Amino acid sequence: MTSREYKKVIWTALLILLAFIIGVLIGYFSRTIVFQPDSRTKLLDKLNREGDNRITQKLFDKIDTGQIDNNLRILTGKPRLAGTENNRESGDFVHRRFLQYGLLSETIDYNVTLSYPDKTADNYVSVIEEDGTETFKTVAIVEGDEVQPYNAFSPSGNVMGNLVFVNYARESDFQKLKSMNLSCSGTIVIAKYGKGFRGNKVKNAYEAGAVGIILYSDPGDYSPSGTNSTYPNTVFLPNDGAQRGNIVLNKGDQSTPGYPAKEYSYRLREHELNSRLPKIPCLPISFSNAYSLLSLMTGDQVPDEWKGSLNITYRIGPGLTNKRKINLKVSNTLEYRRIFNVIGKIKGELEPDRYVMLGNHRDAWVYGSIDPMSGTIVMMETARVFGQLLKEGWRPRRSVLFCSWDAEEFGLVGSFEWVEDNSKWLTSQAVAYINVDSAVSGNDTIHLKTVPLLQKVFEDASDKVPDPYGKYNSVYEAWSSHPRFRLYKMGGGSDHVPFLAGLGIPSMYPKYSYLKDIWDSTSTPLYHSRYENYHAFKMIDPELKFAKTMTSIISESIRNLADSRIIPFDIDRYLEYISNAVEELLNHFGQVVGPKMEEWIHRSVNAFHVSAARLKSIIAAINNDNDDPLYARQVNDKLLWLERTFLIGEGLPGNSMYKHLLHSPDSANYYGGVTFPGLGGITQCIDIQNTTECHMEIHKHVAKIIQRIFDASKTLDS
Numbered sequence: 066m067t068s069r070e071y072k073k074v075i076w077t078a079l080l081i082l083l084a085f086i087i088g089v090l091i092g093y094f095s096r097t098i099v100f101q102p103d104s105r106t107k108l109l110d111k112l113n114r115e116g117d118n119r120i121t122q123k124l125f126d127k128i129d130t131g132q133i134d135n136n137l138r139i140l141t142g143k144p145r146l147a148g149t150e151n152n153r154e155s156g157d158f159v160h161r162r163f164l165q166y167g168l169l170s171e172t173i174d175y176n177v178t179l180s181y182p183d184k185t186a187d188n189y190v191s192v193i194e195e196d197g198t199e200t201f202k203t204v205a206i207v208e209g210d211e212v213q214p215y216n217a218f219s220p221s222g223n224v225m226g227n228l229v230f231v232n233y234a235r236e237s238d239f240q241k242l243k244s245m246n247l248s249c250s251g252t253i254v255i256a257k258y259g260k261g262f263r264g265n266k267v268k269n270a271y272e273a274g275a276v277g278i279i280l281y282s283d284p285g286d287y288s289p290s291g292t293n294s295t296y297p298n299t300v301f302l303p304n305d306g307a308q309r310g311n312i313v314l315n316k317g318d319q320s321t322p323g324y325p326a327k328e329y330s331y332r333l334r335e336h337e338l339n340s341r342l343p344k345i346p347c348l349p350i351s352f353s354n355a356y357s358l359l360s361l362m363t364g365d366q367v368p369d370e371w372k373g374s375l376n377i378t379y380r381i382g383p384g385l386t387n388k389r390k391i392n393l394k395v396s397n398t399l400e401y402r403r404i405f406n407v408i409g410k411i412k413g414e415l416e417p418d419r420y421v422m423l424g425n426h427r428d429a430w431v432y433g434s435i436d437p438m439s440g441t442i443v444m445m446e447t448a449r450v451f452g453q454l455l456k457e458g459w460r461p462r463r464s465v466l467f468c469s470w471d472a473e474e475f476g477l478v479g480s481f482e483w484v485e486d487n488s489k490w491l492t493s494q495a496v497a498y499i500n501v502d503s504a505v506s507g508n509d510t511i512h513l514k515t516v517p518l519l520q521k522v523f524e525d526a527s528d529k530v531p532d533p534y535g536k537y538n539s540v541y542e543a544w545s546s547h548p549r550f551r552l553y554k555m556g557g558g559s560d561h562v563p564f565l566a567g568l569g570i571p572s573m574y575p576k577y578s579y580l581k582d583i584w585d586s587t588s589t590p591l592y593h594s595r596y597e598n599y600h601a602f603k604m605i606d607p608e609l610k611f612a613k614t615m616t617s618i619i620s621e622s623i624r625n626l627a628d629s630r631i632i633p634f635d636i637d638r639y640l641e642y643i644s645n646a647v648e649e650l651l652n653h654f655g656q657v658v659g660p661k662m663e664e665w666i667h668r669s670v671n672a673f674h675v676s677a678a679r680l681k682s683i684i685a686a687i688n689n690d691n692d693d694p695l696y697a698r699q700v701n702d703k704l705l706w707l708e709r710t711f712l713i714g715e716g717l718p719g720n721s722m723y724k725h726l727l728h729s730p731d732s733a734n735y736y737g738g739v740t741f742p743g744l745g746g747i748t749q750c751i752d753i754q755n756t757t758e759c760h761m762e763i764h765k766h767v768a769k770i771i772q773r774i775f776d777a778s779k780t781l782d783s
């Protein structure tokens with residue numbers, strides 16, 4: 066034989082042997098599966114097992130405030146600005162912790178466009194006398210390796226003009242100025258922070274003709290107990306604190322809209338990129354700096370409701386005394402930087418292809434003890450207690466992902482890129498996303514944003530957790546009897562946006578908020594300033610009682626979603642929500658919509674009711690006596706798809722990235738949520754122009770709403 070023939074014989078013999086072994090194995094395993102009724106019943110029992118309620122208490126018992134405190138100290142030990150070495154380091158830290166907790170973990174990086182102040186030039190506002198001399202210049206106090214206060218994605222610019230005070234720079238504020246015959250054209254405007262997203266302020270100022278905008282935190286809003294009672298003695302903003310923050314209305318990486326920022330990605334060219342970004346320079350300053358500008362203003366006094374609490378007479382302008390002018394100089398640069406998401410994973414025991422997700426960002430403007438770290442410590446402790454249970458042999462039915470996002474502060478960049486990178490399987494396999502950004506922002510009561518489908522998950526979990534004040538039997542009772550009790554729509558503002566508004570994945574976002582009586586915003590007074598540090602957090606939650614309470618609520622919500630046989634979505638709440646939403650719609654637009662459309666709206670809602678009732682009876686039957694695991698899975702798939710049916714491929718009018726007809730951010734205030742976010746721009750059209758075009762736009766949008774409600778019904782039926 067030649068060596069080739071020899072090899073052939075050997076190979077043939079090996080193949081025959083292999084075929085024999087495979088045959089034996091098939092015989093062995095098919096016998097064990099097919100011929101042993103015992104193991105078959107065992108398998109069925111396993112597939113049909115209900116979520117184990119005893120796990121809840123075990124999770125609660127394992128929560129350890131010592132571990133939470135340790136993580137908080139490490140994370141807040143340095144400034145954690147996205148795109149810097151410090152945030153790569155914190156990514157490594159979270160990754161190593163996840164592995165240590167017994168999870169799988171992966172770090173995923175993207176190369177994205179971020180915005181930073183030019184290191185070689187200061188950003189400032191100055192006062193210029195009539196003869197051209199500069200008599201005042203703002204200073205940003207910067208220590209160590211902190212970055213000076215700035216508004217990310219503000220264009221660079223050096224503008225000079227008259228100053229106009231525009232209150233909070235909302236649309237209504239500019240309308241008021243118009244009614245006073247005051248033009249902002251060619252001026253620099255100064256606006257108070259608060260009452261809406263800063264990016265909308267910049268857009269409104271630009272549309273009013275301003276050439277630049279200065280943002281400041283008025284002590285009336287951020288130091289309500291007086292300028293003598295501030296950090297470090299209280300959590301109120303001192304006179305040299307400034308709120309940083311991005312001002313973009315398009316979220317995700319600015320250079321790769323709709324696609325992940327990978328090496329192979331197409332990136333927008335400079336002019337395409339600039340057309341998406343804010344148009345006028347914008348700078349945040351402290352109130353002691355604002356005082357120096359505002360105390361020089363001329364013109365009429367502002368309306369009473371516009372006044373802040375600085376010790377000056379607030380005037381509208383335009384301009385400063387003695388023909389002084391304002392000079393605003395911003396030099397920011399756009400830079401490609403690498404960002405790092407960390408994804409920890411627990412593989413589900415029975416349905417590993419169904420995912421429950423918990424996420425929060427890790428990047429901060431400076432130390433970020435509250436935003437985001439108070440949420441990151443809750444997510445990490447949840448991961449740790451789940452890891453402990455894994456070690457004890459328990460594993461949830463479905464998979465759980467723990468997501469640490471980067472560059473949220475630059476416009477939800479890390480979460481958007483990851484969602485764009487994984488959108489197809491997430492669409493078919495993600496059950497829910499829980500966001501825990503800034504989970505302890507106050508210590509009065511919980512502020513809950515949720516989609517109706519998840520409301521009950523929160524209620525059930527919070528009912529199992531003791532009230533940290535010991536006044537009520539549970540957090541649920543304390544929350545629902547609190548004078549401030551209200552439910553909030555999801556809106557924008559954090560990393561749930563790409564999941565919910567982009568892919569229709571049901572989301573909730575609970576956080577402890579408010580300080581009794583004196584502070585009623587959901588963020589903290591020190592928000593995005595350098596004073597939001599470890600010490601500030603410890604003033605709100607000295608014993609980590611609230612961090613622990615949030616960890617309990619979150620762990621139990623995750624357990625319920627990941628381990629219940631039937632996904633615990635509340636369809637009744639969705640029905641109620643839709644019924645109220647269309648009533649609101651008809652109250653507002655009934656005239657425009659007309660009786661025919663109105664009838665179709667009612668027909669679609671009825672169809673949804675009928676299908677939901679049918680599905681609920683099926684679920685009841687399954688819970689009673691149906692042991693067909695495929696049947697349960699069919700029902701779960703319908704539940705999983707329900708939220709997706711309200712997506713429209715082309716996106717909402719005004720922002721095509723937002724595709725959910727109900728749960729997308731409001732276009733007038735990106736932080737907020739409204740019932741039908743796609744009707745925001747159209748409402749204005751009716752109120753101001755009232756042309757047939759506006760009416761056609763309404764018809765078009767309402768037709769889409771009707772279609773999607775019918776789709777919801779069909780999704781539950783089919």
Ligand SMILES: *[C@@H]1O[C@H](CO)[C@@H](O)[C@H](O)[C@H]1NC(C)=O
Nearest residue numbers: 176177327328332401402403
């Ligand atoms: C990021 O992408 C840009 C544009 O393709 C490229 O010039 C740059 O080298 C990349 N940076 C890194 C760190 O990969």
Ligand SMILES: *[C@@H]1O[C@H](CO)[C@@H](O)[C@H](O)[C@H]1NC(C)=O
Nearest residue numbers: 241242243244245246247248
């Ligand atoms: C604004 O100007 C219009 C037209 O010039 C005038 O009719 C109106 O009275 C003015 N309003 C105020 C508040 O000055």
Ligand SMILES: *[C@@H]1O[C@H](CO)[C@@H](O)[C@H](O)[C@H]1NC(C)=O
Nearest residue numbers: 289290291292293294295376
């Ligand atoms: C604030 O403190 C300063 C200096 O200690 C003091 O002069 C002033 O009266 C205080 N103001 C108030 C309102 O307490």
Ligand SMILES: *[C@@H]1O[C@H](CO)[C@@H](O)[C@H](O)[C@H]1NC(C)=O
Nearest residue numbers: 292304352353356375376377
């Ligand atoms: C008014 O308030 C500013 C800013 O807090 C402060 O710098 C200034 O000293 C105060 N002036 C008076 C007269 O109280």
Ligand SMILES: *[C@@H]1O[C@H](CO)[C@@H](O)[C@H](O)[C@H]1NC(C)=O
Nearest residue numbers: 299300508580604605606607
């Ligand atoms: C809640 O926060 C306030 C403000 O920092 C603090 O004074 C208070 O002691 C906190 N309450 C509890 C129960 O920790």
Ligand SMILES: *[C@@H]1O[C@H](CO)[C@@H](O)[C@H](O)[C@H]1NC(C)=O
Nearest residue numbers: 656751752753754755756757
């Ligand atoms: C808009 O115009 C219609 C007639 O085309 C009228 O009936 C309606 O009252 C107007 N609405 C507003 C808000 O002006």
Ligand SMILES: [Zn+2]
Nearest residue numbers: 436437502503
């Ligand atoms: Zn945040």
